Every structure is written in structure tokens, then in C-alpha cells.
Amino acid sequence: xxxxxxxxxxxxxxxxxxxxxxxxxxxxxxxxxxxxxxxxxxxxxxxxxxxxxxxxxxxxxxxxxxxxxxxxxxxxxxxxxxxxxxxxxxxxxxxxxxxxxxxxxxxxxxxxxxxxxxxxxxxxxxxxxxxxxxxxxxxxxxxxxxxxxxxxxxxxxxxxxxxxxxxxxxxxxxxxxxxxxxxxxxxxxxxxxxxxxxxxxxxxxxxxxxxxxxxxxxxxxxxxxxxxxxxxxxxxxxxxxxxxxxxxxxxxxxxxxxxxxxxxxxxxxxxxxxxxxxxxxxxxxxxxxxxxxxxxxxxxxx
Amino acid sequence: xxxxxxxxxxxxxxxxxxxxxxxxxxxxxxxxxxxxxxxxxxxxxxxxxxxxxxxxxxxxxxxxxxxxxxxxxxxxxxxxxxxxxxxxxxxxxxxxxxxxxxxxxxxxxxxxxxxxxxxxxxxxxxxxxxxxxxxxxxxxxxxxxxxxxxxxxxxxxxxxxxxxxxxxxxxxxxxxxxxxxxxxxxxxxxxxxxxxxxxxxxxxxxxxxxxxxxxxxxxxxxxxxxxxxxxxxxxxxxxxxxxxxxxxxxxxxxxxxxxxxxxxxxxxxxxxxxxxxxxxxxxxxxxxxxxxxxxxxx
Numbered sequence: 001x002x003x004x005x006x007x008x009x010x011x012x013x014x015x016x017x018x019x020x021x022x023x024x025x026x027x028x029x030x031x032x033x034x035x036x037x038x039x040x041x042x043x044x045x046x047x048x049x050x051x052x053x054x055x056x057x058x059x060x061x062x063x064x065x066x067x068x069x070x071x072x073x074x075x076x077x078x079x080x081x082x083x084x085x086x087x088x089x090x091x092x093x094x095x096x097x098x099x100x101x102x103x104x105x106x107x108x109x110x111x112x113x114x115x116x117x118x119x120x121x122x123x124x125x126x127x128x129x130x131x132x133x134x135x136x137x138x139x140x141x142x143x144x145x146x147x148x149x150x151x152x153x154x155x156x157x158x159x160x161x162x163x164x165x166x167x168x169x170x171x172x173x174x175x176x177x178x179x180x181x182x183x184x185x186x187x188x189x190x191x192x193x194x195x196x197x198x199x200x201x202x203x204x205x206x207x208x209x210x211x212x213x214x215x216x217x218x219x220x221x222x223x224x225x226x227x228x229x230x231x232x233x234x235x236x237x238x239x240x241x242x243x244x245x246x247x248x249x250x251x252x253x254x255x256x257x258x259x260x261x262x263x264x265x266x267x268x269x270x271x272x273x274x275x276x277x278x279x280x281x282x283x284x285x286x287x288x289x290x291x292x293x294x295x296x297x298x299x300x301x302x
Numbered sequence: 303x304x305x306x307x308x309x310x311x312x313x314x315x316x317x318x319x320x321x322x323x324x325x326x327x328x329x330x331x332x333x334x335x336x337x338x339x340x341x342x343x344x345x346x347x348x349x350x351x352x353x354x355x356x357x358x359x360x361x362x363x364x365x366x367x368x369x370x371x372x373x374x375x376x377x378x379x380x381x382x383x384x385x386x387x388x389x390x391x392x393x394x395x396x397x398x399x400x401x402x403x404x405x406x407x408x409x410x411x412x413x414x415x416x417x418x419x420x421x422x423x424x425x426x427x428x429x430x431x432x433x434x435x436x437x438x439x440x441x442x443x444x445x446x447x448x449x450x451x452x453x454x455x456x457x458x459x460x461x462x463x464x465x466x467x468x469x470x471x472x473x474x475x476x477x478x479x480x481x482x483x484x485x486x487x488x489x490x491x492x493x494x495x496x497x498x499x500x501x502x503x504x505x506x507x508x509x510x511x512x513x514x515x516x517x518x519x520x521x522x523x524x525x526x527x528x529x530x531x532x533x534x535x536x537x538x539x540x541x542x543x544x545x546x547x548x549x550x551x552x553x554x555x556x557x558x559x560x561x562x563x564x565x566x567x568x569x570x571x572x573x574x575x576x577x578x579x580x581x582x583x584x585x586x587x588x589x590x591x592x593x594x595x596x597x598x599x600x
């Protein structure tokens with residue numbers, strides 16, 4: 001009798017479980033092909049990539065709800081490489097990247113039948129930051145390169161106090177790290193093999209860098225202008241050996257005076273149409289670009 | 303009725319047996335997985351490059367020695383802090399503290415073990431790292447030592463809890479006999495109770511050390527993650543990059559199947575081997591101690 005009873009309890013459970021699993025199946029499948037079948041005012045846009053852009057993309061997605069309530073945009077971070085890899089695998093509609101797509105990534109995409117299309121969506125300046133107590137307020141790109149490659153080890157050598165320099169950087173998987181390596185350490189020279197000094201601290205987050213610089217007068221770090229707070233000191237940077245030294249700001253980036261600035265991109269798998277095209281068009285309006293400014297990036301349209 | 307009972311018995315016995323074997327099966331399966339994903343490194347990366355001292359994978363530098371060194375120095379630091387503190391705390395709770403203090407202290411210490419490591423990491427960044435920099439007068443507070451201190455904080459609850467149980471299970475008669483022969487309380491603890499509980503205390507230490515070498519999050523947040531080759535105990539006060547932090551920081555972004563990906567799994571194999579070695583050595587020591595203790599007591 002008891003056995004029988006137990007059976008009666010388990011049976012509905014299994015049925016329920018099976019039913020539940022059935023429910024899950026359609027949600028695993030990809031939504032209908034983007035653009036072609038989705039009408040212009042509804043659908044889901046999968047947006048993934050650069051951690052630098054993720055806050056901006058989220059703010060845009062939120063604001064776009066007011067403009068086009070039928071379109072759902074889901075935003076995830078993970079890094080530029082992750083976003084582009086997902087675009088190549090066909091799992092996202094829009095990839096965010098803080099660097100240009102690499103030739104080998106384009107080749108991979110083409111092998112998969114995907115032809116990425118590039119859109120510049122905003123600009124970003126990388127600010128060099130130090131502790132408020134640090135008297136140094138300007139550096140050249142050459143000096144920055146020497147500091148980060150380990151040739152300069154003391155603040156005295158760049159006009160500061162007699163303190164050791166503690167170099168802070170983002171982890172190697174960050175698009176900002178790669179950009180800084182190419183544009184600052186190697187000064188844009190493709191054949192330059194300069195590397196970060198091995199004792200460069202690689203911190204996993206922007207917050208880690210700000211927290212250390214806030215309390216350590218020996219430290220120097222870099223981060224997107226959008227993440228710099230008032231309790232950090234921003235260094236004026238000069239491209240040449242004798243100035244002019246420029247502080248990063250919306251103006252100095254857009255008229256291309258500030259030397260460590262870059263474009264931010266979104267990539268689509270093909271020429272966009274429908275909901276995705278509307279979204280990209282909206283991003284390049286003054287309304288959307290106002291959000292760019294709010295988050296500390298540099299708008300492309302004033 | 304009888305039949306159904308024997309059938310149940312059979313089922314339960316076998317379920318227990320399967321659970322027992324499953325531990326072995328899981329470990330073997332994990333090891334096979336690591337080998338499958340990581341062994342390609344030995345072919346792809348020349349041994350000379352693998353055993354160099356430069357780790358910068360995005361440019362093809364795959365020297366894993368600084369990472370192994372980083373893990374070892376952080377673990378040694380944590381052990382040096384956690385073992386004396388943990389064992390002494392266990393002795394205090396088990397032997398010296400009055401009953402009511404003990405009943406408050408033990409659950410409190412065990413509660414510490416439940417602290418999420420991310421929280422400890424934030425504590426490290428905001429409080430301990432600045433303090434380490436100012437007190438020790440080093441260039442940065444994000445050092446192996448900072449990580450070691452936090453890891454010690456994570457290992458101490460484990461050590462205290464297990465060691466206290468071991469001390470507690472030493473028969474009362476041992477202590478009574480020792481005290482009756484005129485030994486002081488300290489002599490009884492040091493010469494009788496602690497040696498009698500030796501294998502349990504050693505297990506406690508090994509569990510604590512095991513926890514420190516595998517810990518990732520806290521270490522990634524506070525050790526600075528600079529892959530510098532440690533050269534001695536002085537390196538404890540400089541930044542270090544551990545194997546666990548490297549895997550955690552880089553695995554998310556690496557292209558599946560690339561040399562970098564295989565090397566990260568290879569680091570996993572090395573970590574696995576080191577943990578295994580520690581456990582084997584510990585098991586051997588405990589075994590030997592037990593035999594000696596049996597000889598003396600018989």
C-alpha cells in the first residue's frame with residue numbers, strides 16, 4: 001500500500017517537470033531572424049560587448065523604451081572581444097566594441113557568412129589619473145610610455161616628489177588595456193614591441209583602480225573619462241615633447257587635441273534594417289548623444 | 303513486507319556506496335577534463351617559454367613560474383599567520399575558556415567561515431591595503447601580504463573549528479592524570495592534550511591551507527595581480543599574481559581552443575597537482591603520527 005501511495009505522489013511531479021521543461025524549449029531558441037521578419041516597431045535586440053560601453057548601452061536601452069516601447073533591448077557586458085565573438089557566432093544583433101574589429105575577426109566572421117558593419121556611436125577619452133596629493137599635473141606620451149614600461153621608476157624623474165611609481169592598469173582582457181598598450185606604450189607604432197613593466201598592477205575593475213589611487217600618492221592609473229570622479233587628479237597630456245598639454249574634455253576630444261582618445265563602435269552582422277536600423281539612427285540623434293555626455297563620454301553630435 | 307524491507311535495504315546500501323564512489327569518480331572526471339583541455343600546452347608552448355618568468359599572454363609570453371611563485375608565497379604567508387592564531391584560538395576555546403565563553407565563541411568563529419570572499423576583498427581594498435602601505439611603508443598596499451592576511455582570516459575559522467573538535471575529543475582522563483602528577487595547566491596542554499589531538503589538529507591545518515591555495519576572489523582583489531617572480535620572503539610585501547586569480551581574470555575573455563585557453567587549463571592542472579601533493583604529504587604525516595601515538599600509549 002505504501003509503495004502505491006508514493007507512486008501517486010511522484011507521478012504528477014514528473015508530469016509537471018516534463019511540462020516545465022517543454023516550456024523552456026522555445027525560450028532557448030533564437031528569436032525570429034532580426035530585421036527581415038521583425039516589424040519596425042517591435043522585437044528584441046541582443047546587445048553585448050565592451051565593459052566600457054555597457055553603462056552607456058544600458059542607459060540608451062532604457063531611454064529607448066520611451067521612444068519605441070515595442071522594442072526590447074537586452075544589454076550585457078563581457079568585453080569587446082566577447083561581444084564580437086558573439087556577433088560572429090550569431091548570438092547577438094549588436095556588438096559593442098571599444099576598439100576597431102581586428103582583421104582576423106573579420107575573416108572569422110566571413111567564414112561564418114557574416115559581414116560586420118561598423119558604426120561610430122560615441123567617443124571616449126582615456127584619462128591619466130593620480131592621487132590628489134601628487135604635485136605632477138602634466139606628462140608627455142613619451143613619459144607615460146617610459147613610466148609604464150618601467151624605464152621611469154620614481155616621480156622625481158617627471159617633476160614630482162621622491163616617491164616610487166606604482167603603475168596601475170586594467171586586466172589584459174580589457175579593451176582599454178589593449179588600446180593603452182598600442183596608443184601610449186607603443187605610441188601607435190605597430191612594430192614597437194614595448195611591454196608593460198612586469199610589476200604593473202593589473203586590477204580587475206575600474207573601481208579597483210580608483211580605490212587604490214584615492215588613497216595612494218605613489219600610484220598612477222588610467223581609465224575611461226566616464227569613470228573619473230572628483231576625488232582623483234586628472235593629468236594633462238601632450239603628444240609631443242614640449243606641449244601643448246591638454247586636459248581631457250568633450251571639447252578637447254572632439255577637436256582632436258587630446259591625444260589619448262578613441263572612437264566607440266557598435267557592429268551589426270549585416271547592413272541593418274528594421275528595428276536595429278531605427279535604434280542605430282536614434283543613437284546618433286542629439287537626444288541620445290545627450291546621454292553620452294551625462295555618462296562622461298564624448299558625444300559625436302552636439 | 304519482509305521482501306519489501308530487504309529490497310529497501312539493498313537500495314539504501316547501494317545508494318550509500320554510489321555516493322562514496324562518486325567522490326572518486328568526480329575527481330577523476332575533473333582531472334580528465336583538465337588534461338584534455340590543458341595538455342595541448344606542452345606541444346604548443348615550448349618548455350623554455352613555459353618555464354620563463356614573463357606572463358603576458360596577449361603577446362604570447364606564457365611563463366607560468368611567476369604565477370606558481372605568487373600562489374606559493376601567498377599561501378605560505380597565510381599559513382604563517384593562520385596556523386599559530388588558529389591553533390591557539392582552538393586551545394583557548396577547548397581548554398582554557400569557561401563553559402559559557404566557549405558556547406559563545408565557537409559559533410561566532412564558525413560564523414566567520416560563512417563570510418563571502420567578495421566582502422573580505424572589499425574590506426581588503428578599503429581598509430587593510432591602505433593600512434599595510436602606511437604601516438609597512440611600502441609603495442603600494444596591494445601586496446601578497448595583504449592577500450595572505452585576508453586568506454588567513456578565511457582559514458582560521460576552519461582551523462579553529464576542526465582543531466577544537468580534536469582537542470575536545472581527547473579523553474578527560476589524560477588531563478586528570480597529567481594534573482594529578484603535578485603538571486601545570488600549560489604543561490598539560492602543551493605536553494599531553496595537544497600531542498594526543500595531533501592528527502586532528504594537523505587535519506585542521508591542512509584543511510585551512512587547502513582553502514587558502516584555492517581561494518580566488520579575495521586574492522584577485524587585493525594582491526595587485528602583477529606577475530612578478532618572487533625572489534624571497536621580501537616578495538611577500540610586493541604585489542603578486544596567483545594561479546587562481548590568473549585563471550579567473552582571463553578565462554572569461556579567452557578564445558576557446560587558443561594557446562592561451564589551453565595554457566589556462568594547464569595552470570589548472572598545476573594547481574590540481576600542488577593540492578594533491580599537499581594532501582598526500584599531510585595524509586602521510588598524520589598516518590605516521592598516529593602510529594607513533596599508538597605505540598606510546600599502548
